[in-house]
Amino acid sequence: MxxxxxxxxxxxxxxxxxxxxxxxxxxxxxxxxxxxxxxxxxxxxxxxxxxxxxxxxxxxxxTAGDLGEQRPLVFKNVTDAVTELWKAVQLLNYTVLLETKAMMPGLLEELKTINFVICDTFPASPYAKIKQMWNDPAMKMAYDHRSNTNVMDSTKFFLDAIDRISAPSGYTPTVADVLHLRQVxxxxxxxxxxxxxxxxxxxxxxxxxxxxxxxxxxxxxxxxxxxxxxxxxxxxxxxxxxxxxxxxxxxxxxxxxxxxxxxxxxxxxxxxxxxxxxxxxxxxxxxxxxxxxxxxxxxxxxxxxxxxxxxxxxxxxxxxxxxxxxxxxxxxxxxxxxxxxxxxxxxxxxxxxxxxxxxxxxxxxxxxxxxxxx
Incomplete structure (x- = not known):
């Protein structure tokens, strides 16, 4: 060689x-x-x-049109990040804050009902809950110890950007967003x-x-x-x-x-x-x-x-x-x-x-x- x-x-x-x-x-x-x-x-x-x-x-x-077409996939990546992170917390048996524990079942159900294809930005209701969830120290720990879970490497990237992705004025994916997307x-x-x-x-x-x-x-x-x-x-x-x-x-x-x-x-x-x-x-x-x-x-x-x-x-x-x-x-x-x-x-x-x-x-x-x- x-x-x-x-x-x-x-x-x-x-x-x-x-x-x-x-x-x-x-x-x-x-x-x-x-x-x-x-x-x-x-x-x-x-x-x-x-x-x-x-x-x-x-x-x-x-083009701007190409980026806009990726919006639903970004929303799916955010949803997948939330879902797999919650599974990881449970698998790793981490203790979350009481308010997080009470909120998560409702959040996961809400995410299943949203038609993200017609959304110009990530909806306000789940956005606030996701932001609260991501501020829970147990979630950060789960991300850091994701080895034996299905938590995506891009989870931190997208959850750190949740304010921008949920902007009331509307959201258009950036090139960086597209590069971080997980798509089989x-x-x-x-x-x-x-x-x-x-x-x-x-x-x-x-x-x-x-x-x-x-x-x-x-x-x-x-x-x-x-x-x-x-x-x-x-x-x-x-x-x-x-x-x-x-x-x-x-x-x-x-x-x-x-x-x-x-x-x-x-x-x-x-x-x-x-x-x-x-x-x-x-x-x-x-x-x-x-x-x-x-x-x-x-x-x-x-x-x-x-x-x-x-x-x-x-x-x-x-x-x-x-x-x-x-x-x-x-x-x-x-x-x-x-x-x-x-x-x-x-x-x-x-x-x-x-x-x-x-x-x-x-x-x-x-x-x-x-x-x-x-």
């Missing part, structure tokens, strides 16, 4: 980009005009967020865009266990694949049902001395299967170790040993991320294959734009080599 980690040096990226521009000007006709990219990874790893970022960067982003990808989503006069087709394939059997149908003629793994999920466990439904057919068993699979285990097994697939022998692999911001918050509270008992270094961001990177890159049997690894926060447009441009230049350069141009 020859790992390659981009450290984000703008000067290097600019130099590479300039060289690519020159090559395209001279030899562009020799390069394959349509470049096919895949976005693969487990559910909730951030694939769809990366696809949204590509839309922002290369396809003029979201079913089937295959395709996006086409142009970069440096070349046409790119990128496919986002549903990461749910039941969707993985469909992946093989989009594996032909791929130039490069982006594998997205949420490193923040190192402490979140799969149920036995989820583990059994995995494409890798991994059932819950002893993994580093524990009777469970974490979501990060699942990502590792999936990366091994993808990275060693014969269809991808000549395909460039870009590994995004995503949700680094959430990981940075967690690692100070929850040791990496809950996932990797063999981890012996300091429980800090630098050492832990380096270890995770090595574990992923070790999954590839061909030790001469380049794996381009990046720590990412998919909701950070500036970082994603820089990385995508740099990685795309690398993909084009490699395509030049394969076509014999350079």
């Amino acid at each position: 020859t790992p390659a980690t981009w450290d984000g040096a703008p000067g290097d990226a600019a130099a590479i980009s300039k060289k690519i521009d020159e090559q395209l000007a001279n030899d562009g006709k020799a390069l394959e005009k349509i470049i096919k990219l895949l976005l693969l990874g487990p559910a909730e790893s951030g694939k769809s967020t990366v696809l949204k970022q590509i839309r922002i960067i290369h396809l003029n982003g979201f 990808t079913i089937g295959v989503s395709e996006m086409q865009y142009t970069y440096k006069d070349l046409e790119f087709r990128i496919f986002d394939v549903g990461g749910q266990k039941t969707e993985r059997r469909k992946w093989i149908h989009v594996f032909d003629n791929v130039t490069a694949l982006f594998f997205i793994a949420a490193i923040s999920e190192y402490d979140q466990y799969l149920s036995e049902e989820d583990a059994s439904a995995s494409l890798t057919n991994m059932k819950v068993k002893e993994v580093e001395g524990r009777r469970a699979l974490t979501r990060l285990d699942d990502a590792l097994f999936l990366f091994r299967w993808i990275g060693n697939n014969d269809l991808f022998t000549k395909v460039q692999i870009i590994l995004f170790l995503n949700k680094k911001d959430i990981f940075a918050e967690k690692i100070s509270k929850i040791p990496l040993t809950v996932c990797f008992s063999s981890y012996k270094e300091k429980n800090d961001y630098k050492n832990a991320t380096e270890y995770i990177q090595k574990r992923f890159e070790a999954q590839i049997r061909n030790k001469n294959k380049m794996i381009y690894t990046h720590l990412t926060c998919a909701t950070d447009t500036d970082q994603v734009q820089f990385l995508l441009n740099s990685v795309t230049d690398m993909i084009i350069a490699e395509n030049f080599k394969q076509t014999g141009v350079i």
